[in-house]
Amino acid sequence: MPDFELLRKTSAGPFETVNEALGARAGKREPALSFEFFPPRNQEEAADQLWRTFDALMEVSPDFVSVTYGAGGSNRETSLAIVERMAKEIMTIGHLTCVGGSRASTAETISRFEDAGVHSILALRGDAPKDSPRALVDGELKSALELVHLVRQTSNLEVGVAAFPEVHPESPHMQHDSMVLEMKQSAGASYAMTQLFFTVEAYTDLVASAKMAGATLPIIPGLMPVGNAAKVVRMAEMSGATIPVELLGKLENASEAEARVIGMDYSIKLARDLIDAGAPGLHIFSMNFSKAALEVARGAGLCR
Template sequence: MPPPTYPALSYELYPPRNAAAEESLWTSIRRLEDTRPDFVSVTYGAAGSNRETAIHLLRRLLTETTLRPLAHLTCVGTSRAELTQIVERLIGGGVRGILALRGDAPEGFEAAAGDVEHADDLVRLIREVEGRRTAQLAAGRVSVGVAAYATRHPDSPSVEQDIEVLLAKEEAGADFAITQVFFTPSDYTRLVTRARRAGVTIPIIPGVMPLTSTRRLKKLAGLAGVDVDETLWAKLDGARTDEERRRVGVTATVGLARAALDDGAPGIHLYTFNEHAAALDVLDALDLERPPEAGLAASL
């Protein structure tokens, strides 16, 4: 009998901006660690603006926790030589997962000849570095993730173009994709249907976020290039307390995640904003079945 399969569980974290934020982040890390996620992704600012802080966080996650970090890496605004050095540094430091992203170009940015301009090229670069590190990796592989868009990417002419880009990332060597946020269950369903018809075979993990304020909803919609969900906005705006707003956001997120899982999603990726409470509320409501403790397998 084949072993049981479990939905993947992961969280996104971002490096703290100051000492107070760092203390709060590590409270969240310890609470999220108790849920035994498959990985946690660590993001950083545009063009790697706080890359060193992110690398410091990655190092601490590797040495002070049981968590498996997935390092965000963007290519726009960074030379090929620097990207190669960063990938070498990540792998040398023990990172075994990288999320390869294009990133947002700084205003007035123009790529130089030979620069890595797109995510599929970054995936290839990671694989090239990996190929030179096979001994260090014990003949293993770095797990490479990429972004997918349940609604049209703001810089894309069409959703069809988005699927072509996703297919190119897979052909370059990507192992899985995580979606940007979306507000309607059918958005994820349509994305997966279009992707499979086009020949995309990698797992596509839905990314969801507990939206607990209108300010965050507006900011996120702007960053992701998606329209604000008017129904959710109205409910958040009409809530009279923070606790009521949290319940509204958690309920909406649980609905999206459950619909995606029912539709065959391989797991759930939770964008946390470095806050554990709402993320844990979502997880409790979903009641995801998790694999047994690793220690149980060690005795086999």
């Protein structure tokens, strides 16, 4: 477990770690609320958009936030600068990928995350970047499991990992993913966050399969609000998530404005169903926009 005393000295916001936030919320029988952001490419406008969104989402008192990281470390400095600024206001998770990295360079990045005030790392393998297709073969670190070990060996940071309600694209079946999840838990991971998905059953099946494999760590569902249907359909294709045929049919036959209403109603119902099914929190993918993220958080009764 992380050295919580050491973490306590440097944190912002009411909670020191994701597990602490989940525990406190569970004590009050309510789910945690968190948001994900991504580091914009260097245009000023996109950076303004990110910080406007961050400020708007902070208004509803989330428990923590997370910031993604480009596989291969292409946006390392931007990601670090963003987590450093956010961590001054709220407990911030830094996503970190290890694909293509050496142990030494990745350990240095972990230390920089720690110095930036991050208390928790979401340890990910990442996928080979387009301009570096051999990264998975040539890199020293081959899997997120190795990264979990490295974070635990070289820092006091809490570690989370990814989970896949619709099975990781390279995995033969869910039981395999669940076995890997259990190995990450044994290596020191203490929570998981999921890829986007669109049915409550996908989440409950994942949790059941994980438990069967001995992976009892809290699994926080990642929820993508269906605000912009075209964008979400693209994201689903990229991540391998299946949009239910009925929802897809309704979206395809609707005007843009109607599609938004249909999509947001669907997302809010999914959020409520996940909470009813016992999810410990909701991690909303903001895509650096606040409107749809806030609608889901409010619709699910999570704004405090």
